[in-house]
Amino acid sequence: MVPQHDHDLNQQVLDDVMDQVHQSMGSALTDRYLHPDVNAGAGGLQSYLGSPGALFAFGLFILLLVTRVVSSQRLVPKGVKDEGVQKPPAVPYWLPLIGHVPNMAYDADGFLKRLRTQxxxxxxxxxxxGGRHNIVYDPGLATALLNQKQHVANSEEVSRRLLGVIFGFPKKELHKYDDALPELMTCYKHLLSEPSLGDLVSQTSRQLQRSIADLVTGNESLVDQLPWEKTSNVNNVKNKFGKLVVEASLLPLIRDYAAHTANPSLIGSDFLNNYPDFLDDLWVFDRGFVLLATGLPRWVPLPTLTRAHIARKRMLDKLDIFHRAMKKHANGEDAGTDWSSLDDVGSLVKARMEVYRKHDMSIRARSSFELSLLWAGNANSDTLIFWMVNRIYADKALLEMIREEIAPYVTVVQPASDLPIAEPPRLERFHLDRLCNDCPLLKSAYVECLRLDAAPWSFKVIKEDLILQGRQKSSERWLLRKGDYAHIAHDLHSTDPKFFDDPTVWRADRHIKYDDDEKRRVADMGSIRPYGGGSSMCKGRTFAFKQSIMFTAAIVSMWDIEPAGGGPWNMPRHRKSTGVYNTNDDTRVWVKRRELSKPE
Structure with a gap:
């Protein structure tokens, strides 16, 4: 049985308040305030204070003080224990009703890390x-919470709400969402298992091998530039050796290249060919993601929110057109010349189309689902590749070690040619499975970026009283009440000095260890859980891992990148986002193809 403890704070809290007020103001003053002489004529509080303003200030002081004292009662969970169970310690606050909202608004990261120390x-x-939000960061407790059944700790309620307020799912069709959810979840087998996962990875890998030589083209005319060049403000300059290099902004270059290369595997080639600016709106939308989650309307005077609303509208309109074309294609009708290659739409989207039709979902409902898929498939993984490239190129010794490690599995060749202008180099050999399984330094760098360059949280609504305990039987047992909220702050664990030496230092080999026979080096996630866990674990985690490895390996094999103008590499500063950190810093770099030995 879960212990039922409802603390009677009345007299105890009042006594504590009186003690603190006496200490703060002196007994004579408080006696005059709280025990005025009723026979004192014009006496009493207002006559003593002399003005209504002073009376208000004193009343406000008492209110704040009482709030602080009452909220401090569970700072140390004394008197809560019963059969080894206790409630999580509650952090005191000053403002009634509002609670800790100002702390989070002012400096959420610093506030939470100070509490981790405390x-x-x-x-x-x-x-x-007014809501109680439990912050969990111990890995044992986090795993226990993530593995709870949905009827105990629910994440679907959150997803259901966010689908509407963020991705624009029609409220009047939420009952269809509820009915279709089990079938929609089954569709994710196309991201998790073979043969669909292998097809998705292979298609992306082939597109990468075809396009990696065009990461930058050197074309100065906007008409001739590729979409990722247009967004990264490229221009041709000469380096200190007099050689022509391309200067570009690294974040949009890497992020947009990865997105344009990988997305056709999900949604087909026609969509981005027709709407190459779709991704521009996606990044604007992502920047306003948290504000959209509040449910605030477009007219609220917050520019980031307004831009996010506008970007969402444009994206949904384009996805509406896509889904009308898909509907015609499925019915054997001509979808139009702009949609002549719908057969190459990914198996996940095709499987979802069957569910949409079965439950008679509107075009807008379908579009909101696809918007959520495209956001989830791009907002974190594409930006993570940017951080991997940053971290690896910032350390020349590490760059050479990774190039040496991946060399047996990636071969870049310069085709022989008698033409005045040489053909671009190409990836002749690209063994992705070996890159993922036999390159521990590259994989460890990936894990280290997830540890330090990402700050994901998992969210649960507690539906039944729950006793949470870590892996060890001797570990403390914590009571989470029905109606509570629970947040798993993965980043608080990932930067916890109890688990990681020098936790704020990025170290590429941090996650390398030897396997059981001590003969083979391997890298794994260890105790970090960037993709969550349990039934709510990220469905695209395997593809995201392989995508990050393949893009990083291809880029470091074919391209030299250095800070524009030479000098040291300045690591961009983090900007809080929904998962992987973003940045406001514009990292300008020089990009040129590696010098390759010419064929004999």
Whole structure:
């Protein structure tokens, strides 16, 4: 049985308040305030204070003080224990109703990390507008929470709400979403299992091999530039050796190249060919993601929110056209010349089309689902590749070690040619499975970027009283009440000095270890859980891993990148995002093809 403890704070809290007020203001003053002489004529509080403003200030002081004292009662969970079970310690606050919202708005990262230092138990609770939000960062407790059944700790309610307020799913069709959800979840087998996963990876790998030589083209005319060049403000300059290089902004270059290369495997080649600017709106939308999650309307005077609303509208309109074409194609009708290659749409989207038709979902409902898929498939993985490229190229010794490690599995060749202008080099050999399984330094760098360049959280609504305990039987047992919220702050664990030496230092080989026979070096995730866990674990995690490895390996094999103008590599600063950090810094770089030995 879960212990039922409802603390009677009345007299105890009042006594505590009186003690603190006496200490703060002196007994004579408080006696006059709280025990005025009723026979004192014009006495009493207002006459003493002399003005209504002073009376208001004093009343406000008392209110804040009472709030602080009451909210401090569970700072140390004394008197809560019963059969080894206790409630998470509650962090005190000053403002009634609002609770810790100002702390999070001002400096969420610093606030949470200070609390991690204060509360060593791996869990504490905050108050947001009257709701109790339990912050879990111990890996054992996090795993236990992630593995709870949905009827105990629910994440689907959150997804259901966000589908509407963020991705524009029609409210009047939410019952269709509820009915279709089990079948929609089954569709994710196309991201998780063979043969669909292998086909998705192979198609992306082939497109990468065809296009990697055009990461930058040197074309100065916007008409001739590729979409990722247009967004990265490229121009041709000469380096200190007098050789022509292309200067570009690294984030949009890497992010947009990865997106334009990988997305046709999901949604087909026609979509981005018809709407190459779709991704521009996707990045604007992602920047306003958290504000959209609040449900605030477009007219609220927040520029980031307004731009996100406008970008969402444009994206949904384009996806509406795509789905009308898909509907015609499925019915054997001509979808038009702009949609002549719909057969190459990915198996996941095709499988979802069957579910949409079965449940008679509107075109807009379908579009909102596809918007959520495209956001999830791009917002984090494409930006993570940017951080991997940043980290690897910033350390020349590491860059050479990774090039040496991947060399047996990636071969870049310069085709022989008698023409005045040489053909671009190409990837002749590209063994992705060996890159993923036999390159521990590259994989460890990937894991280290997830540890330090990402700050994902998992969210649960507690539907039944729950006792949470870590892996060890001797570990503390924590009671989460029905109606509570639970947040798994993966980044608090990933930067915890109890688990990682020098946690703020990026170290490429941090996650390398030897396997059981001590003969083979391997790298794994260890205790970090960037993709969540349990039934809500990210469905695209395997593809995201292989995508990050393949793009990073291809780029470091074919391209030299250095800071524009030479000098040291300045690592861009993090900007909080929904998962992988973004940045406001414009990292300008010089990009040129590696010097390759010419064929004999």
């Amino acid at each position: 509360f060593q138990s791996g869990v504490y609770s905050l108050n947001f507008v």
